[in-house]
Amino acid sequence: MADTLDPADWDAYRRAAHALLDACMDRLETARAHPWKPLPETVRAGYALDGVARGEVALARELTEQVLPWGTGNTHPRFWGWVHGTGLASGVMAEMVAATMNANLGGRAHGAIEIERAVIDWTRQVMGFPDTGSGVLVTGTSQATVIALAAARGRAQPEVRSRGVAPGLVAYAGAGAHNAARKAMELLGLGHQALRAIPETDAGMDLDALRVALARDRAAGLCPFAVIGTAGSVDLGRFDDLNALADLAAEQGLWLHVDGAFGAWTRLADTPWRALSDGIGRADSVACDFHKWMFVPYDCGLVLIRDEAAHRAAFAARPAYLAGQSAGLGGGDPWFCDYGIDLSRGNRALKAWAAIRAHGADGLGAAITRCCALAARMGQGVEARAPMRLAAPVVSNLCVFTADARLPAADQSARNTHIAQALQLSGEAVFSTTVIGGVTCLRAAITNHRTTPQDIDAALDAVTNA
Secondary structure: OOOOOOOOOHHHHHHHHHHHHHHHHHHHHOHHHOOOOOOOHHHHHHOOOOOOOOHHHHHHHHHHHHHOOOOOOOOOOOEOOOOOOOOOHHHHHHHHHHHHHOOOOOOOOOHHHHHHHHHHHHHHHHHOOOOOOEEEEEOOHHHHHHHHHHHHHHHHOOOHHHHOOOOOEEEEEEOOOOHHHHHHHHHOOOOHHHEEEEOEEOOEEOHHHHHHHHHHHHHOOOEEEEEEEEEOOOOOOOEOOHHHHHHHHHHHOOEEEEEOOOHHHHHHOOOOHHHHHOOHHHOOEEEEEOOOOOOOOOOOEEEEEOOHHHHHHHHOOOOHHHOOOOOOOOOOOOOHHHHOOOOOOOOHHHHHHHHHHHHHHHHHHHHHHHHHHHHHHHHHHHHOOOOOEEOOOOOOOEEEEEOOOOOOHHHHHHHHHHHHHHHHHHOOOEOEEEEEOOEEEEEEEOOOOOOOHHHHHHHHHHHHHO
């Protein structure tokens, strides 16, 4: 048995790895030719592990032939399901370097820590956060929401880490808020019943209804501690009035958290879409994803927190074996393990840094602007193709509609569900679905930098013909 796990033949490994890299680049270059396809049962069965060593050369062939072709299909220009990012060529480079470095970004003094700091600092400036704020890269907005609300909980109950959660804390979010808020409340020991769902209008959360809920809970002896605003709702792409929400939060002594999973990045877009996220810099915390509307490969999210002390107080816990040093590898600042859940942390920052370095704020912002313009085009196309009908006005990058508004609600739902499945299976386009006004509707979330106007028109024709 070999006494190392490194390749026995580096030259053979190099050739196999170069061939695999070429296959990856070919796949990106020809993304339009590769829509999602159902995974064949023979391929699924071939993924089973028997523990037998096959070596890196055979592995490269398996990765090329049996793994690479069977992804989600979200690199394709007509993939608009859920809110999937579409990846960048710069991400291939960054992930290759990150895997080679194999750095742990929990802390210590090394270059990758400075890369993450640079990404956080740049994003703080984009969002309008103060230089004294803090941040940490995470898996995505779901984890970011837990971290942000943990800091908010700690401000409301300073002894929570030692004594546990005292009863009575309640938080507020619009009825269309992402499920991440509910999960965070559950994970933090508050329970989802302590998350009040506030009615929404086309302009976002109804602030009059929020005031009523706050007064009612305080009269009942409860302790409101946070309000969760939305910058880009998952169903319809709506934005709360973040300036008005910030005013109310300041008046009521609430922590304002903004779920900006994709919509926060309208800060880089042109007028009028940039104005949708005005006021986001006044929040106490913001969650956003690089892997959605910044097109960075999965996974790569971020939480920003205005009060660095509150952020650190919620998570820092250094045992003796992690004590910081004045010099050497054990030095360095920050140690990002003090600001989140993970001690062992991969190098997510490098692929975000690479995207910003390769394309700049202007290039990424132009792509975001194009996505909004394409969603508007889809909305206009729906309105021009009766009996299609929009389920709601197109606000940002989401277009939600029904294929035949003449039908009863149940029949509309059945038809829209059939169309979504049929177009996915044919490879013509990927819409997902959501329920609006009791009707299951077709939903396109355009976070795809490869989409063209011709793709929009062709997909709507496919809906008509399905």
